[in-house]
Amino acid sequence: MAKKITSRRDDYSQWYNDIVQRADLAENSGVRGCMVIKPYGYAIWEKMQAELDRMFKQTGHLNAYFPLFIPKSYLSKEAAHVEGFAKECAVVTHYRLKNGDNGDVIVDPDAKLEEELIVRPTSETIIWDTYRKWIQSYRDLPLLINQWANVVRWEMRTRLFLRTAEFLWQGGDTAHASKKEAIEETEKMIDVYADFSENFMAMPVIKGLKTENERFAGAEETYCIEALMQDGKSLQAGTSHFLAQNFSKAFDVKYTTKEGKQDYVWATSWGVSTRLMGALIMTHSDDLGLVLPPKLAPFQIVIIPIYKSDDQLKKINSVAFDVKQKLESKGISVNYDARNTHKPGWKFAEYELKGVPLRLALGNRDIENGTIEIARRDTLEKQIVKIENIENEVLNLLEDIQNNLYKKALLFREENTFIANTKDDFIKHIDRGGFVYAHWDGTAKTEELIKQKTKATIRCIPLSDQEKTAGNCLFTGMPSKQRVLFAKAY
Amino acid sequence: MAKKITSRRDDYSQWYNDIVQRADLAENSGVRGCMVIKPYGYAIWEKMQAELDRMFKQTGHLNAYFPLFIPKSYLSKEAAHVEGFAKECAVVTHYRLKNGDNGDVIVDPDAKLEEELIVRPTSETIIWDTYRKWIQSYRDLPLLINQWANVVRWEMRTRLFLRTAEFLWQGGDTAHASKKEAIEETEKMIDVYADFSENFMAMPVIKGLKTENERFAGAEETYCIEALMQDGKSLQAGTSHFLAQNFSKAFDVKYTTKEGKQDYVWATSWGVSTRLMGALIMTHSDDLGLVLPPKLAPFQIVIIPIYKSDDQLKKINSVAFDVKQKLESKGISVNYDARNTHKPGWKFAEYELKGVPLRLALGNRDIENGTIEIARRDTLEKQIVKIENIENEVLNLLEDIQNNLYKKALLFREENTFIANTKDDFIKHIDRGGFVYAHWDGTAKTEELIKQKTKATIRCIPLSDQEKTAGNCLFTGMPSKQRVLFAKAY
Numbered sequence: 005m006a007k008k009i010t011s012r013r014d015d016y017s018q019w020y021n022d023i024v025q026r027a028d029l030a031e032n033s034g035v036r037g038c039m040v041i042k043p044y045g046y047a048i049w050e051k052m053q054a055e056l057d058r059m060f061k062q063t064g065h066l067n068a069y070f071p072l073f074i075p076k077s078y079l080s081k082e083a084a085h086v087e088g089f090a091k092e093c094a095v096v097t098h099y100r101l102k103n104g105d106n107g108d109v110i111v112d113p114d115a116k117l118e119e120e121l122i123v124r125p126t127s128e129t130i131i132w133d134t135y136r137k138w139i140q141s142y143r144d145l146p147l148l149i150n151q152w153a154n155v156v157r158w159e160m161r162t163r164l165f166l167r168t169a170e171f172l173w174q175g176g177d178t179a180h181a182s183k184k185e186a187i188e189e190t191e192k193m194i195d196v197y198a199d200f201s202e203n204f205m206a207m208p209v210i211k212g213l214k215t216e217n218e219r220f221a222g223a224e225e226t227y228c229i230e231a232l233m234q235d236g237k238s239l240q241a242g243t244s245h246f247l248a249q250n251f252s253k254a255f256d257v258k259y260t261t262k263e264g265k266q267d268y269v270w271a272t273s274w275g276v277s278t279r280l281m282g283a284l285i286m287t288h289s290d291d292l293g294l295v296l297p298p299k300l301a302p303f304q305i306v307i308i309p310i311y312k313s314d315d316q317l318k319k320i321n322s323v324a325f326d327v328k329q330k331l332e333s334k335g336i337s338v339n340y341d342a343r344n345t346h347k348p349g350w351k352f353a354e355y356e357l358k359g360v361p362l363r364l365a366l367g368n369r370d371i372e373n374g375t376i377e378i379a380r381r382d383t384l385e386k387q388i389v390k391i392e393n394i395e396n397e398v399l400n401l402l403e404d405i406q407n408n409l410y411k412k413a414l415l416f417r418e419e420n421t422f423i424a425n426t427k428d429d430f431i432k433h434i435d436r437g438g439f440v441y442a443h444w445d446g447t448a449k450t451e452e453l454i455k456q457k458t459k460a461t462i463r464c465i466p467l468s469d470q471e472k473t474a475g476n477c478l479f480t481g482m483p484s485k486q487r488v489l490f491a492k493a494y
Numbered sequence: 495m496a497k498k499i500t501s502r503r504d505d506y507s508q509w510y511n512d513i514v515q516r517a518d519l520a521e522n523s524g525v526r527g528c529m530v531i532k533p534y535g536y537a538i539w540e541k542m543q544a545e546l547d548r549m550f551k552q553t554g555h556l557n558a559y560f561p562l563f564i565p566k567s568y569l570s571k572e573a574a575h576v577e578g579f580a581k582e583c584a585v586v587t588h589y590r591l592k593n594g595d596n597g598d599v600i601v602d603p604d605a606k607l608e609e610e611l612i613v614r615p616t617s618e619t620i621i622w623d624t625y626r627k628w629i630q631s632y633r634d635l636p637l638l639i640n641q642w643a644n645v646v647r648w649e650m651r652t653r654l655f656l657r658t659a660e661f662l663w664q665g666g667d668t669a670h671a672s673k674k675e676a677i678e679e680t681e682k683m684i685d686v687y688a689d690f691s692e693n694f695m696a697m698p699v700i701k702g703l704k705t706e707n708e709r710f711a712g713a714e715e716t717y718c719i720e721a722l723m724q725d726g727k728s729l730q731a732g733t734s735h736f737l738a739q740n741f742s743k744a745f746d747v748k749y750t751t752k753e754g755k756q757d758y759v760w761a762t763s764w765g766v767s768t769r770l771m772g773a774l775i776m777t778h779s780d781d782l783g784l785v786l787p788p789k790l791a792p793f794q795i796v797i798i799p800i801y802k803s804d805d806q807l808k809k810i811n812s813v814a815f816d817v818k819q820k821l822e823s824k825g826i827s828v829n830y831d832a833r834n835t836h837k838p839g840w841k842f843a844e845y846e847l848k849g850v851p852l853r854l855a856l857g858n859r860d861i862e863n864g865t866i867e868i869a870r871r872d873t874l875e876k877q878i879v880k881i882e883n884i885e886n887e888v889l890n891l892l893e894d895i896q897n898n899l900y901k902k903a904l905l906f907r908e909e910n911t912f913i914a915n916t917k918d919d920f921i922k923h924i925d926r927g928g929f930v931y932a933h934w935d936g937t938a939k940t941e942e943l944i945k946q947k948t949k950a951t952i953r954c955i956p957l958s959d960q961e962k963t964a965g966n967c968l969f970t971g972m973p974s975k976q977r978v979l980f981a982k983a984y
Contacts, residue, residue: 031624033620040561067533071660072660086599097585100581121584
């Protein structure tokens with residue numbers, strides 16, 4: 005049997021890397037900071053995409069596609085945007101190679117671009133350059149567009165899924181006739197992300213606003229969802245930005261109102277990325293490997309035959325195919341692994357590592373008794389059930405696993421969430437890891453001071469009503485309207 | 495009402511551009527040669543993707559994702575490949591921008607990459623560099639992977655969908671233990687493409703082999719499908735390559751056979767792109783606009799209310815919603831356009847332009863009579879039907895439209911396919927446009943000569959048995975094993 009993965013306690017970071025690699029999710033490529041997403045990892049991402057896409061369409065959005073390249077001059081148009089973004093990115097300067105003298109390939113110096121192109125780190129600028137042509141009248145609004153694409157940010161320190169130079173994402177970019185409507189859209193989409201996180205990823209999140217420091221470059225307000233990972237660090241799982249009229253003014257996107265006046269449109273943008281894969285892994289997995297919520301598992305069930313002779317296998321095959329068909333007719337995805345190249349024990353370990361929610365084992369005695377063994381990946385519990393009830397048993401178990409994973413993650417978060425009422429308390433809790441609610445005076449200066457002292461950042465100013473009590477900043481004693489959420493973060 | 499589009503007879507090229515723009519399919523962007531795919535165009539591409547993806551998965555393929563960037567040195571590894579590809583492509587040389595002195599943004603000269611990165615023109619090299627790690631034993635084979643991605647080829651003369659610097663595509667890359675199995679895969683996938691073209695796009699295709707001249711860079715054999723457009727030019731709609739051991743040798747991908755020996759694996763690659771959008775448009779559309787086969791239409795039905803008062807509209811709404819629901823319950827996609835910002839006449843023209851297969855109109859008299867007017871986009875025929883039979887009427891009509899479009903396209907191809915038995919005949923038919931079957935001596939020299947003289951290229955050496963009669967080359971008189979397919983091409 006293959007060697008075990010590193011335990012969380014021994015080395016959390018290595019545990020994560022072990023799971024990503026050993027569960028065949030992704031690997032580093034020959035290109036610095038760029039990952040290869042392997043078929044099993046990509047299948048999970050496809051499930052995420054499908055659900056999110058359905059939710060976007062249900063809320064009235066249409067997909068479109070905008071160019072990979074952004075002319076350099078576009079980035080300068082929105083001042084705050086270029087400040088926040090234009091630093092580390094891939095720059096295309098030439099458009100031709102030619103054969104060198106030594107049988108190698110060289111860049112053709114004669115093929116230099118007049119204006120350099122940036123590989124999109126995000127698409128707002130090219131999209132708003134396009135919207136100028138699409139929007140004339142209030143009749144063209146709202147414009148509700150989403151894009152699925154790859155983006156590149158030249159990160160120096162990369163980690164698979166969590167921070168890579170190239171990643172996959174979706175970006176929504178919408179245009180509205182009024183400020184009110186744009187803010188409603190911003191809030192609607194952070195709600196969609198929270199809904200997806202909680203009901204599909206089984207990952208509880210805190211919804212809130214970013215402080216000015218942490219806001220998206222060019223946004224007037226950034227809404228976010230934050231999730232607590234098992235090492236006590238926070239992971240930003242999605243953001244939704246109210247862009248006000250910043251981009252419409254920078255790209256001169258005006259519309260004729262119902263009353264016949266000219267006005268700039270109001271904008272939002274919102275996105276999630278393959279980073280969610282990292283969040284999913286770190287929320288549920290354990291020292292045996294990946295644990296997947298049934299709603300996002302590439303296959304929810306694996307059936308493994310246990311046999312000593314071809315004759316036994318033949319009988320098992322027939323029952324297994326029947327079980328598979330029954331389950332599939334209920335919309336359950338099933339992998340029957342009857343490969344004779346690997347032993348049952350190897351398969352058990354393999355699917356445990358890959359986080360398949362339910363493992364069904366079928367042996368000779370099961371065939372005689374009309375039974376099957378079911379093992380849950382989340383609790384590792386096993387039970388023997390009658391095959392005649394298999395659909396209901398499995399449906400109930402899958403639902404139970406989905407709910408249990410959420411509850412477990414929520415319990416973990418609750419056990420690792422603290423309210424700090426003194427500076428010492430604050431430092432102690434931040435050191436131990438977890439979410440810490442504390443009063444803050446609302447200034448960027450104090451925020452920076454706390455970050456330098458403790459490595460904690462303000463993850464968000466929570467939207468939830470229960471946080472809205474006034475007090476005094478733990479570091480400066482100045483008045484604070486409400487506690488905000490601190491944590492160390494990915 | 496908006497102005498009519500250019501007719502095919504007046505200016506075929508402008509007709510195409512008019513449809514792409516006026517039907518909201520795509521437009522040029524501010525980035526040279528890169529297009530914006532608009533929501534309606536993207537929705538058609540999504541339908542294509544969904545069907546192809548289903549077919550790939552049904553034939554055992556899994557999706558994965560490989561880096562956007564290819565290190566320059568990778569391209570040199572497969573000699574024929576670099577010859578064919580490495581010329582016109584986007585080259586990333588720097589990884590950082592900085593603020594210039596005039597509030598502008600400049601490329602940071604200190605952030606030069608040690609090795610330039612090429613934006614993938616195709617992914618074989620990076621994929622085979624990865625496969626070396628994935629393939630050790632015959633147990634790892636076959637490896638059947640597909641990738642959906644964007645690719646960039648720095649084309650000088652671009653046309654929306656047909657030839658753009660950036661385009662969307664899928665590339666399959668498979669590895670096999672034997673030559674026989676790899677050839678079978680190559681053939682299987684060209685069959686999948688032909689099946690998709692004919693049964694979803696309603697576009698008849700000729701399957702064949704490319705001559706050595708037209709083969710993919712690095713392939714030992716290239717299979718293709720060719721479709722005839724309405725201007726008499728051929729469009730290559732998909733290719734499938736048998737790569738032999740060229741890439742496995744270049745990237746040192748060996749496996750241990752069942753017998754314990756080391757051998758290089760056998761490879762295939764195959765792809766289609768957003769170019770299929772151009773093929774779809776040019777196969778079916780007419781002088782009124784786009785015509786879509788029902789299987790790929792973003793919505794198959796539009797319902798338009800015709801009313802004089804709010805009271806009438808209210809009654810129509812209620813019947814329309816009922817009809818919509820009935821149709822949707824049969825899996826038919828429906829858009830009920832009750833916007834009061836546009837008149838029915840405008841809507842009729844708009845949906846005609848957008849190629850919606852069936853238009854249903856509901857007026858006051860229809861409500862009284864329990865009827866609805868149905869208009870077909872392909873034949874422009876109208877009929878009044880009873881609402882009580884609407885599901886069956888519509889299902890039959892959609893099927894009929896799908897079949898009719900294929901038959902019409904096939905008839906067009908047959909009427910524009912010629913067998914040339916003399917050189918003069920050949921030149922005359924090529925000048926007029928269409929497919930021309932003719933004998934050819936099998937040499938690249940003659941192929942080049944014919945191309946220079948007539949602008950026709952050998953589209954393929956057809957696989958169909960009925961073409962396998964021997965004869966003599968029309969240009970050199972040398973013996974020829976079979977007629978090959980000539981045409982001017984996109």
